[in-house]
Amino acid sequence: MNVPIRKFDAVIVGAGGAGLRAAIQLSEAGYKTAVLTKVFPTRSHTVAAQGGVAASLGNSEEDHWHWHMYDTVKGSDWLGDQDAIEFMCRKANEVVVELEHYGMPFDRLDNGKIYQRPFGGHMSNFGEKPVRRSCAAADRTGHAMLHAMYQRNVKVNTQFFVEWQALDLIRDAEGDVLGVTAMEMETGEIVMFHAKATIFATGGAGRIYYSSTNAFINTGDGLGMAARAGIPLEDMEFWQFHPTGVAGAGVLITEGVRGEGGILRNSSGERFMERYAPNAKDLASRDVVSRAMVTEINEGRGCGPNKDYVLLDITHLPPETIMKRLPGIHEIALQFAGVDALKEPIPVVPTCHYQMGGIPTNYHGQVVLGADSTPVPGFYAAGECACASVHGANRLGTNSLLDLLVFGKSAGESAVNDLRDSGRHHKPLPQAEIDNSVARVERLNSQKDGADVHETRLAMQRVMQKHAGVFRFNDLLKEGVQKIFAVADDVARTGIKDKSKVFNTARIEALELDNLVEVAKSTMVSAEARKESRGAHVRDDAHDTAETPNGRDDKNWLKHSLWHRDGNRLDYKPVHMKPLSVESIELKKRAY
Amino acid sequence: MTTRTVNFKIYRYDPDQDAKPYLQDISVECDPTDKKLLDVLVKLKAKDDSLSFRRSCREGVCGSDAMNINGKNGLACLTDLSSFVEGKPIVLRPLPGLPVIRDLIVDMTQFFKQYHSIKPYLINNDPPPERERLQSPEDREELNGLYECILCACCTTACPSFWWNPDKFVGPAGLLNAYRFIADTRDQATSERLDDLEDPYRLFRCHTIMNCVDVCPKNLNPTKAIGKIKDMMVKRAV
Numbered sequence: 001m002n003v004p005i006r007k008f009d010a011v012i013v014g015a016g017g018a019g020l021r022a023a024i025q026l027s028e029a030g031y032k033t034a035v036l037t038k039v040f041p042t043r044s045h046t047v048a049a050q051g052g053v054a055a056s057l058g059n060s061e062e063d064h065w066h067w068h069m070y071d072t073v074k075g076s077d078w079l080g081d082q083d084a085i086e087f088m089c090r091k092a093n094e095v096v097v098e099l100e101h102y103g104m105p106f107d108r109l110d111n112g113k114i115y116q117r118p119f120g121g122h123m124s125n126f127g128e129k130p131v132r133r134s135c136a137a138a139d140r141t142g143h144a145m146l147h148a149m150y151q152r153n154v155k156v157n158t159q160f161f162v163e164w165q166a167l168d169l170i171r172d173a174e175g176d177v178l179g180v181t182a183m184e185m186e187t188g189e190i191v192m193f194h195a196k197a198t199i200f201a202t203g204g205a206g207r208i209y210y211s212s213t214n215a216f217i218n219t220g221d222g223l224g225m226a227a228r229a230g231i232p233l234e235d236m237e238f239w240q241f242h243p244t245g246v247a248g249a250g251v252l253i254t255e256g257v258r259g260e261g262g263i264l265r266n267s268s269g270e271r272f273m274e275r276y277a278p279n280a281k282d283l284a285s286r287d288v289v290s291r292a293m294v295t296e297i298n299e300g301r302g303c304g305p306n307k308d309y310v311l312l313d314i315t316h317l318p319p320e321t322i323m324k325r326l327p328g329i330h331e332i333a334l335q336f337a338g339v340d341a342l343k344e345p346i347p348v349v350p351t352c353h354y355q356m357g358g359i360p361t362n363y364h365g366q367v368v369l370g371a372d373s374t375p376v377p378g379f380y381a382a383g384e385c386a387c388a389s390v391h392g393a394n395r396l397g398t399n400s401l402l403d404l405l406v407f408g409k410s411a412g413e414s415a416v417n418d419l420r421d422s423g424r425h426h427k428p429l430p431q432a433e434i435d436n437s438v439a440r441v442e443r444l445n446s447q448k449d450g451a452d453v454h455e456t457r458l459a460m461q462r463v464m465q466k467h468a469g470v471f472r473f474n475d476l477l478k479e480g481v482q483k484i485f486a487v488a489d490d491v492a493r494t495g496i497k498d499k500s501k502v503f504n505t506a507r508i509e510a511l512e513l514d515n516l517v518e519v520a521k522s523t524m525v526s527a528e529a530r531k532e533s534r535g536a537h538v539r540d541d542a543h544d545t546a547e548t549p550n551g552r553d554d555k556n557w558l559k560h561s562l563w564h565r566d567g568n569r570l571d572y573k574p575v576h577m578k579p580l581s582v583e584s585i586e587l588k589k590r591a592y
Numbered sequence: 593m594t595t596r597t598v599n600f601k602i603y604r605y606d607p608d609q610d611a612k613p614y615l616q617d618i619s620v621e622c623d624p625t626d627k628k629l630l631d632v633l634v635k636l637k638a639k640d641d642s643l644s645f646r647r648s649c650r651e652g653v654c655g656s657d658a659m660n661i662n663g664k665n666g667l668a669c670l671t672d673l674s675s676f677v678e679g680k681p682i683v684l685r686p687l688p689g690l691p692v693i694r695d696l697i698v699d700m701t702q703f704f705k706q707y708h709s710i711k712p713y714l715i716n717n718d719p720p721p722e723r724e725r726l727q728s729p730e731d732r733e734e735l736n737g738l739y740e741c742i743l744c745a746c747c748t749t750a751c752p753s754f755w756w757n758p759d760k761f762v763g764p765a766g767l768l769n770a771y772r773f774i775a776d777t778r779d780q781a782t783s784e785r786l787d788d789l790e791d792p793y794r795l796f797r798c799h800t801i802m803n804c805v806d807v808c809p810k811n812l813n814p815t816k817a818i819g820k821i822k823d824m825m826v827k828r829a830v
Contacts, residue, residue, distance in 0.1 A: 039646075039648055039654070039656065040656075040700070040704075040743070042654070042655070042742070042743055043648050043649075043654040043655060043656050044654075045648070045649065045654075047649065047653050047654050047742075048649050048651065048653050048654070057724075096724075097722070097723055097724050098720075100724040100725060101714075101716075101720045101724075101725065102713075102714060103713060103714030103773075103776065103778070103779075105732065105735045105739045105776075106724070106732075107729075107732065108726075108727050108728065108729045108731075108732045109729070110728075110729060111726070112726030112727055112728055113723075113724060113726065114724050137739075140653075140740065143653055143740070143742070144739060147739070148714075151712050151713035151714070152713060154708055154711075154712060154713055155711075155713040186693055215648040215649040215650065215654065216647055216648050216649075216650065217648045248625065249627070251650070251651045252651075328653075331652075332651065335651075335652065335670060336627075336651070453641070454637075454638040454641075455638075496641055497640075497641050497642065498641045498642035500606050500608040500609060500642065500694075501608050502606060502607055502608045502693065502694050503644055503693050503694040503697050504644075505637075505644050505645075506637075506641035506642065509641075
């Protein structure tokens with residue numbers, strides 16, 4: 001098949017926070033770079049991040065990157081790699097200050113420095129008491145950040161391909177990555193983007209669940225492409241359920257609400273978090289708060305006619321604080337819960353929010369394979385699609401925006417170094433791989449009696465919601481594996497009625513479902529296999545004992561899962577317990 | 593559960609199939625969980641996968657699903673179903689003033705060209721300090737009502753001056769963003785920015801019709817920002 005080829009030094013897939021940050025490195029270094037994005041950059045889902053970005057600037061009180069590192073390792077339930085976590089926490093001040101220099105409109109303290117607020121799991125002095133570490137622009141931090149980085153890219157003349165859907169990762173026989181195939185939505189034309197360096201920054205896949213804070217576009221495109229090209233997916237059993245999604249609508253209410261003093265209450269008005277986390281209370285780690293909420297609801301203390309949500313109360317806060325620090329939340333509560341948060345509490349439920357796992361990388365942003373983490377030549381990943389792993393089994397709030405800044409920059413720097421030093425050139429393209437990619441699109445035009453895309457996606461979302469939720473059960477997981485593979489059979493034969501070449505969104509949704517289902521399979525299979533509770537992955541049959549604190553079995557399960565699409569196979573690799581410069585943070589029972 | 597039928601007239605055009613655009617009569621059963629216009633559009637698309645529109649965040653921050661709803665620009669995801677008069681068909685058209693690619697999807701090239709023309713980035717040529725540049729809370733407050741723009745184009749495509757001169761008039765979104773940088777105490781290019789806008793078309797085609805203020809889904813006020821730029825020009829002239 002005759003597919004036009006365009007050559008670039010680097011191709012970046014995705015123009016959210018991580019992709020834009022990587023693009024700044026490459027454009028400033030003068031490399032010919034194509035940034036492919038299926039939506040206009042400022043429509044990427046980084047835009048919806050609210051509460052802030054973590055950095056131990058210490059603008060309001062004493063803080064230290066080492067404390068931040070401790071909190072992140074503890075938050076990860078020790079599954080995070082301590083070298084990568086030290087790297088991220090030490091880099092935080094630098095990347096946040098850079099962002100300020102790009103023009104990011106952070107809120108300010110009276111002394112003119114960046115405003116910081118408390119956030120869940122962020123403590124001073126190795127877990128003592130909450131610390132103000134989250135750098136915020138009201139409750140619109142992601143929006144302000146994404147726009148500031150897009151603006152910086154306009155300044156440095158980055159070349160964007162807007163509304164191009166990436167299709168497949170192209171690797172040659174030696175396993176080197178040579179770029180991607182992609183489709184221009186407006187015309188339906190498929191082009192091979194031939195690159196010496198390929199960076200994935202495609203975001204998460206929260207749309208595998210029925211109820212999610214994620215945007216429609218969060219369909220795990222990078223993960224699907226990587227999995228089909230033989231790259232394993234790491235730690236996919238770990239999904240964060242954010243405690244405060246608007247009940248019914250799923251829209252996010254930032255943890256910053258609790259950072260500013262908001263309180264969770266059950267049907268009797270009790271501040272129940274005092275029972276689950278006596279020290280941190282409402283500012284415990286997200287997995288802990290979500291489980292507490294589900295327990296309250298399961299034990300009959302939920303609110304509303306069906307007793308199926310709890311209440312987030314800020315009515316005791318001064319209205320000025322709410323309107324100054326949480327104006328977007330006031331707006332969201334009005335729009336999606338129909339309540340005036342100044343006067344009434346907001347109905348909330350734990351809602352799928354963030355994927356801790358992803359494409360395995362090291363802290364340089366290089367994609368790595370195998371137990372010894374060998375880099376894949378020419379391939380980098382950053383942000384939610386990647387697993388460095390800094391979030392381990394549970395991410396702390398505000399560490400995602402930090403992750404995308406630090407590792408977006410790292411991935412960009414690694415690509416720049418490799419382009420400059422390692423003599424990378426445009427290797428010959430494997431035509432058969434390109435043909436396979438085109439054939440995947442062509443199938444949608446010729447499929448007879450195809451499965452309906454909308455119905456199949458819904459079936460997948462319902463299976464994930466029921467079988468891999470906040471609490472997990474052996475029987476449900478086993479059954480879930482069967483069911484998700486049955487859904488995958490339907491995904492392989494989806495059909496669309498719309499055959500138009502012009503901006504065919506039915507085709508895009510079918511292609512996105514190809515990616516989603518890989519993420520769903522990897523999640524269910526990895527979750528079924530992990531016979532312990534750790535962070536966001538909690539099984540009812542993993543018991544709290546002296547050897548297994550909170551059901552965490554370090555003897556057998558202190559390791560990263562790697563799911564391989566071919567053969568639906570799992571293997572494991574060790575957690576990096578050794579940081580770069582400080583002592584290892586030793587295993588202990590997690591309590592807040 | 594009580595359902596109700598909602599009727600639509602939707603602008604349809606697929607250049608691959610249709611000789612010319614037409615308004616399609618279509619109806620859909622809605623249940624009480626369908627709160628927003630976007631919820632219903634997603635339902636319609638499940639019935640007819642050829643119906644084409646942009647959407648992403650579904651919470652009013654990404655700016656994808658701007659369209660013309662019963663004659664007024666807005667975001668489908670922030671438009672309450674309950675705001676429509678029952679029984680009357682809801683008329684959906686693409687944003688006016690921009691070329692239509694397909695159905696409710698417009699070509700936004702001209703809109704972004706104008707946005708890019710105002711140099712939408714901080715200009716500060718001092719060597720960057722080691723820490724953040726300082727800004728007082730009062731100075732930072734000047735950016736409120738400006739930095740929240742989501743580039744949905746509701747305002748610019750509601751502006752008759754933009755309809756007439758889309759290639760020459762920056763339009764309300766672009767001008768709001770121009771003032772966002774003029775108002776930023778960290779930016780050093782104020783006079784260069786004012787020079788660039790001192791032009792019969794780029795700024796002065798704004799005749800304070802105020803459609804922009806009327807339609808902005810984020811309740812921003814481009815006319816006020818434009819007024820402030822005009823004030824600054826007058827002040828520096830005397």
